Amino acid sequence: MAFILLGLRASGQTPDSALVDGMRNISLENIDVAPAAVDTKGWLLLDKDIQTELDGAVTNLYNSKHDQAEKQFRSLRRRYPQHPMPYFLLGLSQWWKIMPSNATNPLHDKLFFAYMDTAITKGERLYELDNKNYEACFFLAAAYGFDARLNAERHNLRKATVSSKRALDYLERSKEANGLSPEFLLGQGLFNYYAAWIADEHPWLRPILLLFPKGNRQLGLQQIRNVAANGFYTGPESKYFLLKILSSEKENNPAAALQVARQLNTAYPDNGYFERCYAMLSFNNGEFRKCEQVSLDILDKLNRGMPGYEGFAGRYATYYLGWLNFTKYKNKSKAKEYFQRCIVFSEVTDQMGPGYYVHANYNLARIADEEHNVAAARRYYQVVMEKAERKSDIYTEAREYLKTRRNLKANSGMRQSTEYSAGLERQPKANAKPQASQEGKGKFRQ
Structure with a gap:
């Protein structure tokens, strides 16, 4: 069966x-x-x-x-x-x-x-x-x-x-x-x-x-x-x-999956599993306003201690809110707060594979570099080096950053020579395909 x-x-x-x-x-x-x-x-x-x-x-x-x-x-x-x-x-x-x-x-x-x-x-x-x-x-x-x-x-x-x-x-x-x-x-x-x-x-x-x-x-x-x-x-x-x-790679129909997720969330709005799937599929389909609304609702229910809302759901919601604040609203302060919370939720739930955890560290590294905080950037990029897949773009970027700054003192104020004007193109794509129930392969998973 x-x-x-x-x-x-x-x-x-x-x-x-x-x-x-x-x-x-x-x-x-x-x-x-x-x-x-x-x-x-x-x-x-x-x-x-x-x-x-x-x-x-x-x-x-x-x-x-x-x-x-x-x-x-x-x-x-x-x-x-x-x-x-x-x-x-x-x-x-x-x-x-x-x-x-x-x-x-x-x-x-x-x-x-x-x-x-x-x-x-x-x-x-x-x-x-x-x-x-x-x-x-x-x-x-x-x-x-x-x-x-x-x-x-x-x-x-x-x-x-x-x-x-x-x-x-x-x-x-x-x-x-x-x-x-x-x-x-x-x-x-x-x-x-x-x-x-x-x-x-x-x-x-x-x-x-x-x-x-x-x-x-x-x-x-x-x-x-x-x-x-x-x-x-x-x-x-x-x-x-x-x-x-x-939503699997086999069928690869995220739009149809989103419709089902919307139906489930409408019928059962307090099911934390269904709601985080709805947030994920809204994110992957580029429906960012809905993703933000659902993610904020998840965190509100988690803070109120509602059953089914725990670190797993929080990991999803905080990553999406961090990404939206960083890439859409250009609010680095809020983005950092959400990405840091995503890391905490990932560690608490022992979900530190090459998914949300790694990309939260990656984005924090980018923010730290933009703020001339070399020590923090090195710390976050080191996590990316340790956890990301070796063939991924973010692994290559982390390796090059750490290599070029190996001999620099922390908080030296020097900026990375390569500008990040195109950096958002290396951001985990909003239409990344959701996969199975565990993290891996650098993609966002259910």
Whole structure:
């Protein structure tokens, strides 16, 4: 399932060949015709009254109002204690507490795994009673999929692979219900999209991918769009994946990604993860006024201690505001303040790769040089030398600066001989492509 493929990409691990033994291949096809003679009585997923009841709860979940959402999910659990749905939703709430830190914060892991384990136990009991209970298969595939994703993030490759295989097994069993509701399509859409090309880009995954059916990238994207437009429970999650896909190097469609980010931010304005993606895509698409507005809103919510607004979001917002003040408003004082805060946020969150952290240091070096502060410029350029990619322009610039000033005393008042009248051309471009969930390769990443 796509959850492990995404997680394995993030973890950078190689597969354990021993996991291949004893696992059967699965043939996954697209079936979107409602099956005949399927008894859907008792299926909460298709119950319109339950949907109406949980409408506010789902909104609260994705709007980072977890206490309110969980209160409603626990109410559902009291009435349906043997159904996997309330446990899965409670686990999903824990997942979205983990997401704002790029899944690096393990504080909620134990409760997340407990809820997903319970959802699996309840789902398996329902499936044992009726092997045509495709709703049980849906929750089993989803719970195993999320379990695989977090285990991959935590570098538990064996557990992630086993859970992923089980997720795909139940996904195959539930495919006959695709025509009943768009909710059933998300897992298949994700797998179709990612499995179609990931083997070519990540050859080390091929031993694992031999266990899985071939994907269809275009069909997968179509299915994800369908769920994003029509899914009730899975709609927000589908839009999240659609946002990641459209803004990736593979699709390279930042304008379409910006539309999705705008929709998510409008629907869930207090979701720190969605809002920082909106700020980033506004920046990358050259919508600087909107980027500034969103970035200031992020910092305001961070200062108020709102859930989901932490150093990761602050790192994005302060860099954009520093860049705007430096390049657009020519306000060096504010620019320095924001770039310095970006460095602090990067250090606190241990995000000191060749992205925002390096470019914040680079811009501070340029400002220091313009202010004849050689000591500060040398200090910031030294960081660029240590962290930037060797083939990048900013690495070359830092190396040349430090080389020509090697024998100069700090604060000598001498200026760099090369003028920076064209320096803004070397500024990280506003239309730089957002990438995956970690920094690297000198580009701005989600």
